[in-house]
Amino acid sequence: MAIHLTAPLDESVVRSLRAGDAVLLSGTVYTARDAAHLRMLDCLENGEPLPFDPEGQVIYYAGPTPTPPGRAIGSIGPTTSVRMDAATPTLLAHGLRGMIGKGLRGEAVIEAMKRHGAVYFAAVGGAAALMAGCVRSCEVIAWDDLGPESVKKLEIEDLPLITAIDAEGRNAFDEGQAAYLASVSASRKNDCEVRL
């Protein structure tokens, strides 16, 4: 059964999640991808405020398609998270509690997640028309000049996610692949025994 959560997230809730847990996330999340991360780092370096206070918040690495008339948002799915790795430990140190993206993260990010108590969720890459149905509203809050890369505030409802890396640093990619491969070698072993 999926765990229902509402963002922003408490550290205790985040620390209770385990890699592989299915989550349905509601509440407020902020989109930011490559260009917005670079600008956020510039803000911090220059002592300027960020577009939103990261404390307890969740960033969704995503750039949606333009919003069609009568809809809340266009198609929206995750982009590859590892490209944001250089900026992530800094944001985690400023209280960022969760991230949504796709693919594995680097060691420095995982260490910072463990230290600060943060979670990394995977959304289903390429299921963007389906996930548009989980977004109730979308508002550009900073850097409109970046187009699809602007920072957007999204109100979401039951966005289906997988806890990809938990606050203990366990990751569902390695665990899932190992479990599948173990099932394959187990069934091969059974086949051999049947033949013998």
Next chain:
Amino acid sequence: MREITAAAVTETVAALCTEANVLLPPDVEEAMARACREEPWKPAADLLRILRDNADIARRERMPICQDTGMAVIFADVGQELHIAGDFAAAVNEGVRRGYVDGLLRKSVVGDPLRRVNTGDNTPAILHTRLVSGDRLTLTVAPKGFGSENMSRLKMLTPAQGVQGVKDFVTETVRLAGANPCPPMVLGVGIGGDFEGVAELAKRALMLPLDGHHEDPFYADLERELLELANATGIGPQGFGGRTTCIGLRILTLPTHIAGLPVAVNVSCHVTRHRTAVL
């Protein structure tokens, strides 16, 4: 000499951009349906079903299948007996502009690779033009997402590395790509030619039907074997484990130099989009 107008080119490209982004090619859809039927690992099968549902919603609601509506890669085969009245490249780019602006597709192109300002209309396109016999113009629009493009690789192997070298390189590319290119992947493999030629071959291989095979049985067997190797990695849908790491792999080859064995792997995803029209 037969003549068509640049305006007809623009109109066709615009329509192809929009259609390609909301409708999966039938062979890709069939490959996904087959993967759903045959995936033995339940979490993987569940993910594959979500991806199929997504493609259904996109078709029904005319929404882009993926938010990365790609760089517009365009293959144009121009018949040498055909005259195109007007500026061809400008007409293609105007088609991309209209397709992406009017079709509410994402504008994912920056005008300069280092200074990175979004062009706002997804132009310019990547345009590959070939002169062919006849009096027709064949246009293929292939929007290419960069989650998978970024995982693509090229290597100049030595002749001594041979077919084993190609197998190792393709498998290594799949492993390095892992969860990043939104598996299940589609792989276009180019072998031979020269440095820039092999990369284009790999991209063209992505346009080939996934339910077909190379006409040379040697390469048809290699397509099957490489696909099996990719699916033995256990990466699975979205990288969470399973058999379905790759739903299709096609090879294109070119003659090459006595000193070389270029190989390129263009990684694509379950949203491998391309649409063709003949004018």
